[in-house]
Amino acid sequence: MPADPVAAVTHADPYPFYETLRAGPPLAWNESLRLWVASRADVIEALLLSPGALRVRPVSEPVPRAIAGSPAGEVFGHLVRMNDGPAHTAHKPALQRALAGMDLNAAHADALQVARLVPEAPLSDTLFAMPIQAVAHLLGFAPETLPQVTAWMRDFVACLSPLSTEAQLQRASIAADALMTRFEAMAAIAPPRHGTLLAAVLSEGAAGSPPSRALLANLVGLLSQTCDATAGLLGNSLVALTREPDLRAAAHTQGGLHAIVEETARHDPSVQNTRRFVAEPVTTAGVQLAAGDAVLLVLASANRDPEFNAEPDRFMPIRTQRRMLGFGHGVHACPGQALACTVAAAGLQAMLARGIDLDALRERGWHYRPSANARIPVFD
Numbered sequence: 001m002p003a004d005p006v007a008a009v010t011h012a013d014p015y016p017f018y019e020t021l022r023a024g025p026p027l028a029w030n031e032s033l034r035l036w037v038a039s040r041a042d043v044i045e046a047l048l049l050s051p052g053a054l055r056v057r058p059v060s061e062p063v064p065r066a067i068a069g070s071p072a073g074e075v076f077g078h079l080v081r082m083n084d085g086p087a088h089t090a091h092k093p094a095l096q097r098a099l100a101g102m103d104l105n106a107a108h109a110d111a112l113q114v115a116r117l118v119p120e121a122p123l124s125d126t127l128f129a130m131p132i133q134a135v136a137h138l139l140g141f142a143p144e145t146l147p148q149v150t151a152w153m154r155d156f157v158a159c160l161s162p163l164s165t166e167a168q169l170q171r172a173s174i175a176a177d178a179l180m181t182r183f184e185a186m187a188a189i190a191p192p193r194h195g196t197l198l199a200a201v202l203s204e205g206a207a208g209s210p211p212s213r214a215l216l217a218n219l220v221g222l223l224s225q226t227c228d229a230t231a232g233l234l235g236n237s238l239v240a241l242t243r244e245p246d247l248r249a250a251a252h253t254q255g256g257l258h259a260i261v262e263e264t265a266r267h268d269p270s271v272q273n274t275r276r277f278v279a280e281p282v283t284t285a286g287v288q289l290a291a292g293d294a295v296l297l298v299l300a301s302a303n304r305d306p307e308f309n310a311e312p313d314r315f316m317p318i319r320t321q322r323r324m325l326g327f328g329h330g331v332h333a334c335p336g337q338a339l340a341c342t343v344a345a346a347g348l349q350a351m352l353a354r355g356i357d358l359d360a361l362r363e364r365g366w367h368y369r370p371s372a373n374a375r376i377p378v379f380d
């Protein structure tokens, strides 16, 4: 059993541990993490729907101290994912509408074409490069810039982890600066390349005026939200195929691939938890939370809650009602869910078409990249 719900994220099999959490109180205090822990689906849904009192960032530290005042901190500070209130409502609807308006069949075909050009080794890099390059391409980046965008994005995302080093923080700021400059230049072309996700987002804003720094940062945010989470979804889908050889026949069709990816997102999600920070005293699930408290919401446990999904531990690509919280819920729900599943399915298709040896992968085994919330396998 893992030591705690954060260690569980990268444990070989955290799910029996999550079951023990669900058998405990709806909100349990974890002294070593100094966090309240929610593990049942109904409690997590209620917390994610709680207005006002529960925020995505601590009131005292809207931007992590390590990057405050730097270019990486500027991007972070504008992200809808990291804001509540006006900074969230100013840009979330535009991102949501642009993503909801995408033609997912065309996006799959595009992502497949891009994935075919990504080097197949080392596999752990391929897992990141395929989704980032697919979304960068959909945004409008030219094919020859995609490897550079991948390098910048991986540098930027490293600063989002509390585990990052000083050198990583510096590289993150260089990357943030470079990406903001690129988006500014692409947005300045009037109009930006037709049919791109960039054009769709910009068409939501005031016509004729250049995009604000906040909007540019949120374009960078579309790539950063893609990065670790979709690499994990693609990697965990591969893990599912290595573990369950019976699934491999289903992976021959596009529909089958999508079903495998969606069930992976429920059964073994890449985003295992998220956090909320108490801004003002509130009573929830019978517990009085004080301002300054933090709550860990174990989304991956909710997906395996038998009150939420029937036979939750079984991997069933075809389910009558698949429910999951791994893409969040409520005002901060992920607007990229459908695109993420599409891009992961295309990546999986490209890997299988190259003849990836799933049995050899199973024999070699894998472990998980160090992280407090993302479950991303390392195969090499």
Ligand code: HEM
Binding pocket: 056, 080, 081, 082, 092, 095, 135, 221, 222, 223, 225, 226, 229, 230, 233, 270, 271, 274, 275, 325, 326, 327, 328, 329, 331, 332, 333, 334, 335, 336, 337, 339, 340, 341
């Ligand atoms: C497997 C891949 C993905 C997973 C598991 C995932 C998961 C999530 C989760 C859990 C949240 C909410 C966090 C919270 O409320 O604390 C979120 C927010 C968000 N995601 Fe995703 N995501 C994925 C891919 C993507 C992609 C591909 C995009 C866009 C291209 C995207 C864009 C966003 C944005 C903009 C937000 C912030 C929404 C808000 O705060 O209102 N995500 N995602």
